[in-house]
Amino acid sequence: MQDAALRLKALMEQLLGAPLPVRIRAWDGSEAGPPEAPVLVVRNRRALRRLLWRPGELGLARAWVSGDLAVDGDLYAVLDMVAGLVWERGEDARTLRGALADREVRAAVRGLVRMAGPPLPPAPPREEVRRRTHLHTRRSDRRAISHHYDVGNDFYELVLGPSMVYSCAYWQSPESTLEEAQGDKLELIARKLDLKPGTRLLDVGCGWGSMAIHAAREHGASVVGVTLSQEQAAYARKRVADEGLTDRVEIRVQDYRDVGDGPYDAISSIGMAEHVGSERYLAYARALFALLRPGGRLLNHQIGRRPRRDESAYEIDEFIDAYVFPDGELAPVGRTVSQLETAGFEVRDVESIREHYGLTLRHWVANLEAGWPEAVRLTSPGRARVWRLYMAASALAFERNRIGVDQVLAVRTPDSGASGMPLRARTWN
Known part of the structure; x- marks a missing residue:
């Protein structure tokens, strides 16, 4: 008798203390749940063992990664x-996180154990990174960057599109194309940094060279881009050569801590600071401060999380750490601003573009889904x-x-106090 889905639905609702809003399709072909709801496909008993262990x-x-669960x-x-x-009922014991310690749901857990079959823990998918301490040494940072960015340039071309910009776009309109929105983001940063012919720009975490190329081609800047990814650097150098900009753009495989040829007039750090780590963030800010001339500007484009009740407690996103960004850490924007100020910067502008990232991610997911066999x-x-999973879940987040x-736009304001900033705020908009 095909009844696995019905049994699974009943046990999960008992476990969670709430009706399941999705329909379940089990390995025996049975289905249970709201008839018009999206379907969560439990392809085998191993999926249950993964959740229980x-x-x-x-x-x-x-x-999900192993293919035991699907949608x-x-x-x-x-x-x-x-x-x-x-995830959003963290203090409620009736969650998967707290289920094993909740007396009221132990019967449901025992029922799931019986359904799951042999009690041996399945091996993690091979895509999972072995957990390490967050040391953020030069070696560990190179390994983390390689895991994330050396997936293959062709794969990133499929997902990111022609712009090859892997950070939040800036949407003038929801009807804009992804390429237009990414171009608008690069131009916004260039205007905030007041790039001009001859401006010396350091692009920290330069990726595939898009900001460096834009700064040199559109504003006449002289640019050094640094990355820890060999594949990114090779791709960026070819783009620079194809654009005829080798006299104005240099791409290095180099840690930002090893850059020693300042001072620079401006620094862009776009989607890079998330890799730095909370314990080393002040050192990162001080290093960038030291690389700027007095009056030079820093544009720090960074993902942040909401503050926690207890900021002394160390937490990581288990999925992101294991599969996407090993050793990545997010901080509240307030802490970022404080750290930059402690390093000596004068913070002049903070612009939240949260909604822009949700829209950007949905476009990346659409690109991935459209090219799924090739991906x-x-x-x-x-x-x-x-x-x-990572991009769709991030869009919702x-x-x-x-x-x-x-x-965050910050200035290394000289002792004279002459910041060089315009009197009217946000003249770049």
Whole structure:
């Protein structure tokens, strides 16, 4: 008798203390749940073992990446529903995180254990990074950057599109194309930094060279871009050569801590500071301060999280740390501003563009889904699933204000106090 879905639905509702908003399709072909709801596909009993051995976010991620769990229908809708049941009820014992310690749901857990079959823990998917301490040494940072960015330039071209910009775009209109919005973001940064012919710009974490090329081509700047990714550097150098900008743009494989040829007139750090780590952030800010001339500007474009009740408690996003950004850390924007000021900067402008990132991510997900067979060929089925889940879940996180992204404009104001900033704020808009 095909009844696995009905049994699973009943046990999960008992476990969570709430009706399941999704429909379940089990490995025996049975289905249960709201008939019009998106379908969560539990392809085998191993999916249950993954959840039982690692309740919560990491167990769900392992089941998804391995293909033991899938979605038939709107992925965003399913993620939104799961977030409401699991991640956003952190103090409620009736969650997957607290289920094993809740007496009222132990019977449900025993029922799931019986359904799951052999009690051996499944091996994690091969795409998972072994957990390390967050040392943020030069060596560990190189390994983390390589894991994330050396997936293959062809894969990133498929996801990011022709702009090859891997950070939040700036949308003048929802009807703009992704390429237009990314071009507008680069131009916004250039105007905030007041780039002009001859301006010496350091682009920290230069990626595939888009900001460096834009600054040199559109504003006549002389640019040094640094990255820890060999694949990014090779790609960026070819782009620079194709644009005929080798006399104005130099791309280095270099740690920002090893840059010693300042002073620079301006520094852009776009989507890079998330890799620095909270313990080393002040040192990062001081290093950039030292590389700027008096009156020079820093544009720090950085993802931030909402403040926690207890900021002394160290927390990581298990899925992101294991599969996407090893050793990445997010901080509230207030802490970022304080650290920059402690390093000596005068912070002159903070602009939140949170909604812009949700829209950007939805375009990246659409690109990935449209090119799915090619994405799988270029990487692996598991790696492609990692990126689909990571980007779709991140889009919802930005839209629901769980995380944000801010552009912080800061100046190394000279002792005279002459910052060089315009009297009227935001003349770049």
